[in-house]
Amino acid sequence: MAVLFFIEIADGKVKKASFEATSYAAAYAKQIGKDAVGIALGTIDDAELAALGVYGATKVLHAGNKEFDSFDANEYTKAVADVATQVNADTIVFSQTLTGKAVAPVVSARLKAGIVSGAVSLPDADFVVKKTAFSGKAFAYVKVNTSTKIVSVVPNSFGATKGTGTATVESVTLEAAPNRVTVKEVTRQQGDIAPLPEAELVVSAGRGMKGPENWGIIEDLAKALGATTACSRPVADLHWRPHYEHVGQTGVAIRPNLYIAIGISGAIQHLAGVNQSKCIVVINKDPEAPFFKAADYGIVGDLFEIVPKLTEAVKALKAGQH
């Protein structure tokens, strides 16, 4: 018996959300006196997988079939379900990421295993798990009533706990299911900045910026903080910023530690995508902007004057730390 967790890989590296899934699985495995065993699909160096030991993984099963390098929900499902049966997993942990959302429900239906998607807490002794609901406006406690259980953890909710240790990596041979979709092209934003759903620090800007040519001050602040940039819906709709930067109900829902909203009024649909951020800062010239009601810190004033000063203050702080 084991707690199985699914490891997401991009460009030969374990994705950050999977560190957290590892910690979650390890914490739950410890709670019930079992081992946390990972499953990794596709090309990755075994040393990368062994390193998951620091997050509490005991063992990682690695199926290095080339077929897994391009994503196919059906193929991934077969692999995870087969491994779950092999290791007699009673719990399977996914990340509530775009990949997790494409695989976990399919595995759930295949194994007839009840799923809690969007978990933010560990299961209790009755396997009741707290999850987000109503687009961040409430939580639901969901009980899983099947013998095999699936939990999909919201990124940046549980946290990745670093300790020491090395996981044993075991190569497994899996028969890949036939491909049903053909991946033609994958494009990812480049650089070291975390993609939005995984980002801990986010600097976001809206229509108050007046035009795409003014985004330099936002990028400077984000760069000084090591933050990811985001934007509001009107800004994405006007093509001032790329579609993937759009946070809110119709865009990406995020849960960073720090969300700095600049020139965004805070429509309810925007809040639905960011209201679970741990700390919200709002900078707006309108003191009546609804966003201030959801904020922890606020500044009323001209963003074109304020933002460059914030960047300078961050640089001074960072310089003082080194």
Next chain:
Amino acid sequence: MKFLVCISLVPDTTTKISFVDNDTKFNNDKVQWILNPYDEWYALVRALELKEANGGTVTVVNVGSAANDQVIRKALAIGADDAIRIDVTGEADSFSIASEIAAVAKSGGYDMILLGKETINYNGSNLGGMLAELIDLPFVSYASKLDMAGNTATIERDIEGGKEVLTVDTPFVISCAKGMAEARIPNMKGIMSAKTKPLNVVAPQGVGSLTSVVKYELPPAKSACKMIPADHPEELIRLLHEEAKMI
């Protein structure tokens, strides 16, 4: 081509969320129910556009009680040809709902089954993947673009920090995100014709849920926003560092 669009009913986005019966049930009082925006704006409208371009029929399916009929008629007003309501009352989890829709989907011979990326009340993103598995079809999630050439679809889907382009042959299940289509407002002709379009009520299979909601909880009230004077923005950075410990 035969399209099936799964539609869910959700509380209007601006609803103040509250619970009753010791926080075990959602408070329905004065709640305005609407079509789940992602089902409506993206899945249904894209299916209608494809039908208008290449011919076919668009059927919507909902799992719920007769109280849903009025909102289901809105999907007909927007342009769906007919509707199926699987007559379920009371709570059902995503597996139970997927199983009910699977029975309808299997017998209908649909070429494409569409739904929104998630519902705005449960936010599970479970239904599409479960349905695809139960009827043994390929599943493509979070699609932002879909073009058809014969029986082959070229789809763009969202991945973390980027995009993936793929092709898949019909039949398949697809969950739809922003970019697929633009919301449509029903016109008077649509609203009038919706009254006479078929809304077929079918008996459920009675597949049980695998999970149950034990209770709900509202997030703790937010403490008041701490305002920082605009002439001292550096104070914000100090507070974020020393007080909030965020940077």
